[in-house]
Structure formats: structure tokens, C-alpha cells
Amino acid sequence: MRSLAAALTAALVFAGCAGRPSAVARLGGVLTAPSPAVGAAVDSPTVVIATLAAVETSIRDPSTPGADLDRLGRQEQELYRALFAHPDWQPAAVAGVPSAVRPAVEANLAAAAELARLSGPKPELPHWRVVTPAPAASLVAYYKRAGAASGVAWPYLAAINLVETRMGRIRGASSAGAQGPMQFLPSTWAIYGAGGDINSEHDAIAAAARLLRANGAPKDMARALLAYNNSKHYVNAVTAYAGVIAADERAYVAYHAWQVYYGDRLLPEGFTNP
Numbered sequence: 001m002r003s004l005a006a007a008l009t010a011a012l013v014f015a016g017c018a019g020r021p022s023a024v025a026r027l028g029g030v031l032t033a034p035s036p037a038v039g040a041a042v043d044s045p046t047v048v049i050a051t052l053a054a055v056e057t058s059i060r061d062p063s064t065p066g067a068d069l070d071r072l073g074r075q076e077q078e079l080y081r082a083l084f085a086h087p088d089w090q091p092a093a094v095a096g097v098p099s100a101v102r103p104a105v106e107a108n109l110a111a112a113a114e115l116a117r118l119s120g121p122k123p124e125l126p127h128w129r130v131v132t133p134a135p136a137a138s139l140v141a142y143y144k145r146a147g148a149a150s151g152v153a154w155p156y157l158a159a160i161n162l163v164e165t166r167m168g169r170i171r172g173a174s175s176a177g178a179q180g181p182m183q184f185l186p187s188t189w190a191i192y193g194a195g196g197d198i199n200s201e202h203d204a205i206a207a208a209a210r211l212l213r214a215n216g217a218p219k220d221m222a223r224a225l226l227a228y229n230n231s232k233h234y235v236n237a238v239t240a241y242a243g244v245i246a247a248d249e250r251a252y253v254a255y256h257a258w259q260v261y262y263g264d265r266l267l268p269e270g271f272t273n274p
Helices: 045-060 066-085 087-096 102-116 136-150 154-165 186-192 201-214 221-228 232-247 249-256
Strands: 260-262 265-267
Touching: 045 066, 045 087, 045 102, 045 249, 066 087, 066 102, 066 249, 087 102, 102 232, 136 154, 136 201, 136 249, 154 201, 154 221, 154 232, 154 249, 186 201, 201 221, 221 232, 232 249
Parallel strands: none
Antiparallel strands: 260 265
8 A cells, every 4th residue: 555654754753554565655644754853952962862861761661651653753852863974973872771662762762763764755744634643542552452353463553544644634645545544545445444434543554464464464574564565664664563562562652753754844733835
């Protein structure tokens, strides 16, 4: 399925769409690579690395109030954007964070690199609306329900949602006509949508699980993800994010706060380009 993903690259990009060769319309925010840490001196690797260590640790600390995870997630995104813009800082970042969060840091950097290998943003802004996503708790319930029905581990569904539309923030069709929060082509939706609404988070997540199951999941997730977007880079990025979420569900709540970037431009909630 052709997605919006192809338009975003510069940051962590938005990536493909269910059931078709990758055309990744990069949104810049969904998959977009994060940007400098909020309020931090992003010209200083020492500050960025120290802040990243604190943020990633706080996200996973059960004593951190749930209400703080939105703020921490946005800061997390900005920190990874800073590291993405300075590849020479990345080895020090991996070495400089606590061992408990190092796998997550490595995975996030690897996912950004994979997504950057997909096609990047075009000069003109896409015809998108950026909306407030459904609450994290509601989306997690949809992922888990679809996962239980299909056998697909729910973190993969969450990672696809993150990469495709930043948890449903992006509303608009891709250049190939893919639609909805999980970016389905109408022709593919006719097979897996079960009569549901392509723009419904609940229905689209369930359809994504059915598509993955029909193409090898849960036994062969790489094959299943290739059916979603025929790019090994997409597969690697989704797999990396899914691993981070599987290791700690709180990581998903932080990802849920990640914003939409188109290249280096933030498209805030409320943005519209008809």
C-alpha cells in the first residue's frame, strides 16, 4: 500500500503504506527524525547526550507520573532529531547513556537511519491536515484487541501507526491514494477492511493486523511487513520501534507524543494545507 511516508525523510520520516511497494511519503514527524532537545543547547553534544540519558531513564521509571510522558516524549523526539543532524555525536550518545536504556537509543537511531533511506520530502508541502490523535490508552486497546484476534504482537501495529501517520495525526491521502491512520489503498482495504471505515483508528488497526496475518505474521514478521511496504528499510525501522515498545509499554506513550515534521518544518496539530 502506497503511503504518505514517502514525503518526509529528513527526520525520522513517515513511511509506507499497507500493501504496496514503498512510496514513502515522508511526513517528517511520524517517522521523522527528532529535532533538538527542547530548551537544550543543541550545539553541545554533551548537553544533548546528558539530557537524552535523563529523558530515556525518566520515561521508563515507574515513579514518573504518566502526565509527564507527553512532555518527555516531545523532548525525546527533539533529542533524536539533534543526533540525527549530527551523526558524529551518535557513538558518544550510545556510549554515554545508561546501559538500561542503551538498546532503546540504538534502536531509535537505527530506525531514523533506515527511514532516511526512503524517499525524502518534496519542495511543496503535502495536502495534509494535522489533528490531535486518539488518546494513547485508546490506541493501545485497539492494538491489543487486534493483536489478540490475529496473533500479531501489538507493538508492531503501534510501530506501523507511528511510522505511517504519527498515531493518526496526519489526515490526507498519499500520492498513490493511500488513506487513513494505517495508510491503506482502497483496493487493499476492500480485501482486509471487513466493511469498516478506512479512517477509523479501530477499524484500520484491525485491518492492518489481518493484512499482516495473511502475509506471514506472526511467524514471519519480516515477510508480513514487506507486504505492508515493500522496503527492507521500512521493515527494519518498524521492527526497531516495535522492539522498543515491547521492552517497555511506557515507551509507546512517549512515542505517542511525537509530532509531525516535514523535513525540518514542524507541522503542528491544527496545521492544514487543503
